[in-house]
Every structure is written in C-alpha cells, then in structure tokens.
Amino acid sequence: MTKRKKAIDPAVRVEDLRELIRRYEHAYYVLDQPEVSDSEYDTLFLELRRIEEERPDLVSSDSPTQRVSGEASDQFAKVRHRSPMLSLQNAFDEAEIRAFDKRVRGAVGDKVVYCAELKIDGLAISLTYGKGRLQRAATRGDGTIGEDVTANVRTIRSVPLAVSPAKGLPDVFEVRGEVYFPIAGFERLNREMEAAGKARFVNPRNTAAGSVRQIDPNVTAGRDLQTFMYTLDPGGPARSQWDVLNTLDSMGFRVNKNRRRLDSIDEVIDYHAEWQRRRHELEYEIDGMVVKVDGFAQQLELGFVARSPRWAIAFKYAPEQAETVVEEIACYVGRTGVLTPVAHVKPVIVGGVTIRNVTMHNEAQVNEKGVYVGARVVIHRAGDVIPEIVSVKKPKPGWKMPTRCPVCGGEVVREEPYIAHRCINPFCGAQRLERLRHFAAVMDIEGLGYATLTQLIDRGVVEDPSDLYRMSKDQVIQLEGFADRSAQNLVDRIAASRQPDLWRFLFALGIPQVGEATAQLLAADFSSIDPLRAAT
Known part of the structure; x- marks a missing residue:
C-alpha cells in the first residue's frame, strides 16, 4: 500500500517561504552575497504568491510579495519627521576642515574621535518602524516636513519590511539614510531610454529622486534602486555614531562598509584623499565624506547652529573641469537605428582621464547647449565617470542631424513623439x-x-x-x-x-x-x- 504524502499546512508554508525569501533578499541586496540562483528564488517567490492568491487571509503587509502594491497615488501626503532631518555645513579644502576641527576641540577638548563615512550622492530618506514593521517612508523635504513615499520605498529590496529591533529601542523608531541609483543600473536605464527613442536622464542622483516620487510604484520597482542607512533615532543602545552603524547592520539594514574611526584631523584628511583617488572603484557616486564627532556625549555638548549640527560636516570634493575645443560632431548608429551625436574634442585631461569624445545623446541636447564645431567648451565628468559638456563659451544653436545614415545611407527620420532620430533601413x-x-x-x-x-x-x-x-x-x-x-x-x-x-x-x-x-x-x-x- 502506497504511503500518502502528508499535506503541508498553507499557513506554515507561507511563513517558511517568507523567511527563506527574506534571507535570500538580504544576502543578495544587502550583503551582495547571493545564496541561490535567480531561478530558484523566482520559484519560491511564485509559490508564495500562488498560496497568497488562493488564501487571501494569509497575506500580511510585510510579505515579500507586498513590496509593490500596484496602487497608484495622485499625490504625496505631507508627514512630520520624529525629529528634524538636519543639513550639514560644507568644507571644501584642508583649511576649512582644520577650522572645523579647531572649533570642535575648542568646545570639548583635545580627546576627540571622528567617524568618517562616504557621502553618497543620493536622496535622503526616513523610515519609520513600529513594533519591527515598516510603517512609513518619507523624503527629507524641508527637514521638518517630508513627503510620504511608502508605497515606492517598499519596492526597494534592501529596505527591510520587518526587522528585529535592537535591545533598548522603543516600539516606534526611525532609520535614516540615502536612496541612490547604482551607476551600472543608471547607464542600463539610459540605454533602454535611447532604444525607446526617449530622452536620457541627466544623472543618477536626480533620477533616484524622481524614481522615489513616481505616481506608480511599479515604475520605482523597475529602477533597481539601492540604499545605505546611517542614522537611528533614537539611538537605543548606541553611544556613538560607530555604534549606530553597527546596530543598523545587525538589524539587517544595508550599511556602507567604507567607514572608519579616526583619532585626528590629519587621519581624516588622509582618508578623504584616499577616497578621492579611489572613488572611481565604487558602484555608486560620492561627492565627499561626512565627518562626525563619534561620541554622543560630545555631540550633545557641541549642539547645533541654525539647522546644522556643530558636530558634523560634509568634507566635499570639488568637481574637476577643463576647457577644450570641439573639432567634430559625428553621429553613431546604435542597434535600434538611433543616431547619437558625439562631440570629438581636442584631447584634454579631466580628473586624471584623457577625454576625446563626449556623447551629446540627441539633436535637442546639442542645440540646448549650443554646441558646434569650433566651440570652446567646459567639460567635467558627471559623477566623475561620464564626460559631459557643462557650458559653451559662445553658444550657437542650429546643428542638424543628417538626413541620411552615415553608415548605410538609409533615410533618417524622427518619429513623433520620440526625441531620437533613427535610421529606418533594417539592413543597416x-x-x-x-x-x-x-x-x-x-x-x-x-x-x-x-x-x-x-x-x-x-x-x-x-x-x-x-x-x-x-x-x-x-x-x-x-x-x-x-x-x-x-x-x-x-x-x-x-x-x-x-x-x-x-x-x-x-x-x-x-x-x-x-x-x-x-x-x-x-x-x-x-x-x-x-x-x-x-x-x-
């Protein structure tokens, strides 16, 4: 007689699946250490979604299937932060960061430890948790009042929908950090925009901000955004900024590993210079380093001025630029037939890299900037990666796309409402x-x-x-x-x-x-x- 297979209780199975999926999401999106293949993950996810569709009573708000609600919103409600999200004062050179150090030591004495973190070029975000579950996500706004973007932020896989709060935290607490667009994902999105004949996005930071404020959460979900978290309010068991970062890490949030405790301003300056040299190794954009007095007791003693803390400062990198001359504007043909104008410039070094070509993307951008052959232009590397013409000495619009493909001679057309010009010869x-x-x-x-x-x-x-x-x-x-x-x-x-x-x-x-x-x-x-x- 064949032994009958024991039926699995759906209520038990969904909890097992959720625990597995959360573990695999954390390994993939937070630790960058995948534990299973995409197909294995998809199989588990689809099984969970099938059970929840058959048993709606088993659906919970923190289930991995509920990251994208599918519900569009026609506005973003205004919400008040638990405490103000402060802005930082800036230092742009060694003299200014040493002046900051002098002010700190003048107030709290010479025994000061600094916590240095990379300054992510993204969108500040606040996450509110109640009894371990994500209740609300909000933008910084004016620092006191932000916009409710919960439905969109839930779609970001490195944002935990549920956590085990650290010992000493109240039932309701806030976690703050940065939402950013990884460079590879941003470039992939722009390739897709070009293929669709649409205008490219300008930079990862603005695109991340726009992605978080989409009316349709499904759009945000498709943007592959990431996060780094760095503030816990209140601090709970933490007695320093270093403790905060370790506590967030232990709770399952994504925390930047490139951080260091430093005993002197000389060490801060050296660490800042190190990452100025190495910033091109990163998969995200940074525009400097955030330097904080590490101990909470000293932070409290230093206090605030206006809307900025006296115990923290943004030690920023000045963007590198150079002037050169446009020698030619050539058009290159992509796989979908889209023509992309590229300015060939007299070779110039920007940020340690020799620049010879600058992509202009489409006819409208060439003319908006007034670029032409012989123009003197100022170039920088957007995000210190992508060469970009930021200004033209004597702008002059009027450049036109060729009417014939420069490769095959086929007809070039612009199909409304798209901004791109395309070679329509399928045999190009x-x-x-x-x-x-x-x-x-x-x-x-x-x-x-x-x-x-x-x-x-x-x-x-x-x-x-x-x-x-x-x-x-x-x-x-x-x-x-x-x-x-x-x-x-x-x-x-x-x-x-x-x-x-x-x-x-x-x-x-x-x-x-x-x-x-x-x-x-x-x-x-x-x-x-x-x-x-x-x-x-």
Whole structure:
C-alpha cells in the first residue's frame, strides 16, 4: 500500500517561504552575497504568491510579495519627521576642515574621535518602524516636513519590511539614510531610454529622486534602486555614531562598509584623499565624506547652529573641469537605428582621464547647449565617470542631424513623439553589428568583440544571433587573431550559452521596449518561452 504524502499546512508554508525569501533578499541586496540562483528564488517567490492568491487571509503587509502594491497615488501626503532631518555645513579644502576641527576641540577638548563615512550622492530618506514593521517612508523635504513615499520605498529590496529591533529601542523608531541609483543600473536605464527613442536622464542622483516620487510604484520597482542607512533615532543602545552603524547592520539594514574611526584631523584628511583617488572603484557616486564627532556625549555638548549640527560636516570634493575645443560632431548608429551625436574634442585631461569624445545623446541636447564645431567648451565628468559638456563659451544653436545614415545611407527620420532620430533601413550594417554585440554581451560570450564580429559579418558567416550557433571552429580559425586553441575556446563559449535564463535570452534579443527589467518581469510571469509565445 502506497504511503500518502502528508499535506503541508498553507499557513506554515507561507511563513517558511517568507523567511527563506527574506534571507535570500538580504544576502543578495544587502550583503551582495547571493545564496541561490535567480531561478530558484523566482520559484519560491511564485509559490508564495500562488498560496497568497488562493488564501487571501494569509497575506500580511510585510510579505515579500507586498513590496509593490500596484496602487497608484495622485499625490504625496505631507508627514512630520520624529525629529528634524538636519543639513550639514560644507568644507571644501584642508583649511576649512582644520577650522572645523579647531572649533570642535575648542568646545570639548583635545580627546576627540571622528567617524568618517562616504557621502553618497543620493536622496535622503526616513523610515519609520513600529513594533519591527515598516510603517512609513518619507523624503527629507524641508527637514521638518517630508513627503510620504511608502508605497515606492517598499519596492526597494534592501529596505527591510520587518526587522528585529535592537535591545533598548522603543516600539516606534526611525532609520535614516540615502536612496541612490547604482551607476551600472543608471547607464542600463539610459540605454533602454535611447532604444525607446526617449530622452536620457541627466544623472543618477536626480533620477533616484524622481524614481522615489513616481505616481506608480511599479515604475520605482523597475529602477533597481539601492540604499545605505546611517542614522537611528533614537539611538537605543548606541553611544556613538560607530555604534549606530553597527546596530543598523545587525538589524539587517544595508550599511556602507567604507567607514572608519579616526583619532585626528590629519587621519581624516588622509582618508578623504584616499577616497578621492579611489572613488572611481565604487558602484555608486560620492561627492565627499561626512565627518562626525563619534561620541554622543560630545555631540550633545557641541549642539547645533541654525539647522546644522556643530558636530558634523560634509568634507566635499570639488568637481574637476577643463576647457577644450570641439573639432567634430559625428553621429553613431546604435542597434535600434538611433543616431547619437558625439562631440570629438581636442584631447584634454579631466580628473586624471584623457577625454576625446563626449556623447551629446540627441539633436535637442546639442542645440540646448549650443554646441558646434569650433566651440570652446567646459567639460567635467558627471559623477566623475561620464564626460559631459557643462557650458559653451559662445553658444550657437542650429546643428542638424543628417538626413541620411552615415553608415548605410538609409533615410533618417524622427518619429513623433520620440526625441531620437533613427535610421529606418533594417539592413543597416551598423545596426546589425550593434545587435550582435548586444547579444554577445548579454549572453556573456567572451571573445565576441567588435573586431571579431566585424570580420564575421564581412565574411558573410554571421548575419543574426542564430548564425553564431551554426558557426564552426574552421570558420573561426580563419579570422585574424585566432589560432587553433582560441578558435575552439570561442566555439565552446558560444555553445555554453545555449541554455540561458529566460530573462537573459529575451533581453539579448534586443526587442524594442524590452530592457533588462522588463525581460525579468516577463520571465517571472511566464516562466518559459512557450507560455510567452502563446500570450503574443
């Protein structure tokens, strides 16, 4: 007689699933140490969502499925912070930070320890928890009154919906920090905007702020925002800023690991200089360092002036700029046919990097800034990463996109309401090359760069991605730069990409309007290619 499988109580199963999913989300979004594959996570998430749909009585507000409520709001309610969210005074050079140190020591004596944290270029946010559950998220606003953005902030995966409060905290407490847009995610979003023929976003900081204030929480959820938290109000068991950061970390919040306790202002200056050199290693933008007197007793003694604490200061980095001349404005064709104007400038060093090309994105931006051949322009690196023309000495609008594609000679049109100009020739060689390069990059096929793909296209070996999987070692070995072993390695790497995750495959195809985030949503909903085909 076959033994019957014991039925699992749905109420027990949903709690088990929530605990597992929270653990995996914390490992992935907070610790940056994934414990399971995307497909395993998706399977658990879909099981939880199915049970909750069948048993609505089991749904709880802190369930991982409830991050996106799907409910649009036509306004953001005004909310009062538990205590004011203060602004910081700034120091821009060594003399000013030493003056700050002198004021501190003059008030509390020479025995001072500083806590130094990287200053994230993002949006200040306040999270209110009641009995361990997220009750409200609010923007800084004017420091006293902010806007309620709870529905949107709930969608940010590194924000815990429920925590185990540290011993000594009251039932209701606030956690404060910064919401920011990782550089890689920001650049990915702009590629998607360009592919859709829409204007690019200007910088990660403004885009993060706009993402948090979206009417539709689903838009925020698709933006892949991140957080760093640094304030606990009240401090509970903490007796210093260093204690606060460790307490937040132990409660499951995302806390920046790049922090240090320093015993002198000389150490502060050295640490500041270290990160000025290393800031390009980070996956987010910083615009300086926040320096705080570490001990709460000394903070209390120092007090406040106007709306700023006397015990903290922002030690900022001055943006580096340089002047040069525009030598040419050339247009490059992307995989969707969008033409992007690029200003070729006389080489100039900005922030230790030689700049020769500055992307202008579209005709409207060129003319808004008044850029033209021969113009003297001031360049800086946005976020100290992306070269940008910030001003033109004698601006002159009137530059026009070419009416013919610079690669294939096909017709170039602007399709309303989009801002981009597009080559509408489906056989354009530039588009084919960019589509293949996009496919190879998304599928993580190492060795399929522009030089190799150009040779394959010129020899008639490859026209679309499917041709890559029919390519033989003998065909590869005939290419310049390949020998027997390297040819076999490339063929093997292509073969290894034959069974990708569904989202990766959809994204790699370069379908208009289907970027990485949309591809992941489709994959989560349809699970495999067959239901997706049936839906279309």
